Amino acid sequence: MKHKIKLIKSLIKIALLESVSFRLDTLFGILSSILWLGIPIAFFKVIYLNVDTIGGWTFQACLLLVGVYTMLDGFLMAFLVKSMPLLERDIREGTLDSILLKPINTKLFYFFRSIEFTQFINAILGLAVIIYACQGAAIKPVQVLLLICSCALGCILYYSLWYLWTISAFWFPTNFGRTDLFLSMIQMSRYPATIFRGLGNLMFNVILPFGLVACPATVILLFPGREFVIVPQLIVALVFILLDHYVWQLGIKKYDGAGR
Amino acid sequence: MLRTYIAIVKVSLKSIFANKSSVVILLFQALIPSIVMFYLWSAIVNGNQTIGGFNKSQLVVYYIGVNFINSFVWYAIDWELNEDIHSGELSNIIHRPLSIHNYYFAKMIGDRLANLLLLAPLLLLGGIYLFVNQLWQISFLVLVEFTISLIFAAILWFLFSYLVGSIAFWFDNLFFVLIVKEVVVNLLAGYYFPLEILPKQITNVVKSLPFQYFSSFPIDVLIQKQKLSFWLSNTIIEICWVVLLYFVMLLVNRKGLQRYSDVMG
Numbered sequence: 208m209k210h211k212i213k214l215i216k217s218l219i220k221i222a223l224l225e226s227v228s229f230r231l232d233t234l235f236g237i238l239s240s241i242l243w244l245g246i247p248i249a250f251f252k253v254i255y256l257n258v259d260t261i262g263g264w265t266f267q268a269c270l271l272l273v274g275v276y277t278m279l280d281g282f283l284m285a286f287l288v289k290s291m292p293l294l295e296r297d298i299r300e301g302t303l304d305s306i307l308l309k310p311i312n313t314k315l316f317y318f319f320r321s322i323e324f325t326q327f328i329n330a331i332l333g334l335a336v337i338i339y340a341c342q343g344a345a346i347k348p349v350q351v352l353l354l355i356c357s358c359a360l361g362c363i364l365y366y367s368l369w370y371l372w373t374i375s376a377f378w379f380p381t382n383f384g385r386t387d388l389f390l391s392m393i394q395m396s397r398y399p400a401t402i403f404r405g406l407g408n409l410m411f412n413v414i415l416p417f418g419l420v421a422c423p424a425t426v427i428l429l430f431p432g433r434e435f436v437i438v439p440q441l442i443v444a445l446v447f448i449l450l451d452h453y454v455w456q457l458g459i460k461k462y463d464g465a466g467r
Numbered sequence: 468m469l470r471t472y473i474a475i476v477k478v479s480l481k482s483i484f485a486n487k488s489s490v491v492i493l494l495f496q497a498l499i500p501s502i503v504m505f506y507l508w509s510a511i512v513n514g515n516q517t518i519g520g521f522n523k524s525q526l527v528v529y530y531i532g533v534n535f536i537n538s539f540v541w542y543a544i545d546w547e548l549n550e551d552i553h554s555g556e557l558s559n560i561i562h563r564p565l566s567i568h569n570y571y572f573a574k575m576i577g578d579r580l581a582n583l584l585l586l587a588p589l590l591l592l593g594g595i596y597l598f599v600n601q602l603w604q605i606s607f608l609v610l611v612e613f614t615i616s617l618i619f620a621a622i623l624w625f626l627f628s629y630l631v632g633s634i635a636f637w638f639d640n641l642f643f644v645l646i647v648k649e650v651v652v653n654l655l656a657g658y659y660f661p662l663e664i665l666p667k668q669i670t671n672v673v674k675s676l677p678f679q680y681f682s683s684f685p686i687d688v689l690i691q692k693q694k695l696s697f698w699l700s701n702t703i704i705e706i707c708w709v710v711l712l713y714f715v716m717l718l719v720n721r722k723g724l725q726r727y728s729d730v731m732g
Contacts (some may be wrong), residue, residue: 232636232639232642234644236642237642239650243650253664257511257518258516261507262510307690322634338660379487379488379492381489382486391500392499398507401510402506407502411503
C-alpha cells in the first residue's frame with residue numbers, strides 16, 4: 208500500500224509539471240472550464256425563455272442538474288481526458304505491453320497517468336452552481352448524505368462508461384480516436400432523464416445509463432420523498448463495476464491472443 | 468498535379484473503409500446525438516408550439532441536418548495539423564512536391580466523402596420518411612441552394628480550421644485551445660440550438676460572424692424556405708469570407724513554415 212501511495216504521488220507530480228509547462232494551454236483550460244459550464248446554462252436559459260418545463264423539470268431543477276453534472280464531469284475529466292486516449296492508443300498500437308509489465312495495477316496507473324488539473328476548476332464551479340441553485344430549499348442532512356453517495360455512484364458510472372468504451376478498442380480498433388464520441392454522448396447526462404421515453408428510456412437510462420450519472424443526485428436534493436432513485440443507480444453501478452473487471456480480463460486475453 | 472491530389476483523396480477515403488470498426492463508430496457518431504436531440508426537443512415543444520419560428524418537426528429536421536452537416540463539413544484539420552507539426556510528420560509532407568494546404572484539403576475531401584457515402588442510405592431513408600409523412604417539403608431550387616451552401620461551408624470550415632491548427636507553429640500544446648475553439652464554434656454555428664432562438668440583438672451579432680455558415684445557414688436554407696435574394700446575399704458574404712480567410716491562410720502558412728524550418732533546422 209505504501210508503495211502504491213508513493214507511486215501515485217510521483218504520477219501526480221509528473222502530471223502537475225506537465226500541466227503547468229504549457230501556459231497558453233493552461234489558460235485555455237481555465238477558459239474551457241468556464242465555457243463548459245456557461246454553455247449548458249445559457250442553453251437552458253434560452254429554452255426556458257420559451258417554455259415553462261422540460262419533461263416536468265423547471266429551470267431551477269435543470270440548473271441544479273447542470274451543477275451536479277459539471278461537478279462530476281470536471282472531477283473525472285481531470286483524471287481521464289488525457290489518460291483514456293493514451294490507453295486507447297496503447298491498445299491500438301500494441302504498446303500496452305510496457306504498462307502491463309510494470310509492477311502496478313494498470314487501471315490505477317492510467318487513472319493517475321495524466322491528470323489535467325485545470326479541470327478541477329470545472330468541479331468547483333459545478334459545486335458553486337449547486338449551492339446557488341439550492342438557495343431557499345429546505346435540505347435535510349440525510350439528503351446531503353444521499354447526495355454524496357449518489358455522486359459517488361455517478362462517478363463510478365461515468366468512469367465505467369468511458370473505460371468500457373475505451374477498452375472496446377481490444378476488439379474494435381479504429382484509425383482515429385474515439386474520445387470525441389464519448390464526450391458528445393456523456394453530455395446527455397446533463398439533460399433530465401425523464402425526456403427519454405419508451406425505447407429511449409431503456410437505451411439511455413439502463414443499457415447506456417447516462418441518465419443515471421447526475422439525475423438521481425438532483426432528484427434527491429429537489430424532490431424529498433423520492434430518495435429511492437438511488438437504488439437503481441446503485442444496482443446499475445454494481446453491474447458496471449463487475450462488467451469493467453470482466454471486460455478488461457477478456458480484453459487482456461484477446462490482446463495476448465492477437466500476438467501484438 | 469491534379470492526379471496526385473485525386474490519389475490523396477482516394478487514399479483518405481479508403482482508409483476510412485479499411486476499418487469496419489471505424490465505419491460503425493462514424494455511424495454512431497452521427498446517429499446518437501440526433502436521437503438524443505429528438506427526445507429532448509420532443510419534451511420541450513408540444514403540439515403546434517414554435518420556438519424561434521421552428522415547430523417540433525422542423526426542430527427535429529434541424530438537428531438531423533446539423534449532424535449531417537457536421538459529418539460532411541467538420542473535419543478536424545486543426546487537430547491533425549497540430550499533431551503533424553508537433554510530431555514532425557509535417558516534414559514528410561513539406562518534402563513532397565505538394566502544397567501543404569492542398570494536401571490537407573484533398574485529405575479532407577476523401578474523409579468527408581467517406582462519411583457522406585456511409586450516411587447516404589440513412590439520410591435517404593430519413594428523407595423519404597419525412598417526405599412521405601409530409602413533415603418536410605422541398606423544391607429542386609432549395610436543394611441546389613443547399614448543396615452550394617454546403618460546399619462553401621466545407622471550404623470555409625477548412626480555411627478556418629487550418630488557421631486555428633496553424634497556431635501550433637508558434638505554441639507547443641493546443642489541446643485546450645482546440646477544445647475551446649470547438650465549444651465556441653459549436654455555439655456560434657448553431658450546433659447546440661438554432662440561432663433564431665436567441666434574443667434578437669444577440670442573433671444579429673452572431674449572424675454577422677462567419678460561423679453561421681458552418682451549419683446554421685445551410686440548414687436554414689433547407690427548412691426555412693428563405694427567399695432567393697436572402698440566399699444570394701448571404702452566399703456573396705460567405706464567398707467574401709472565403710476569399711479573406713484564404714489570403715490570411717497563405718500569409719500564416721508562409722510565416723508558420725519559416726518558423727517550422729527554424730525549429731527543425
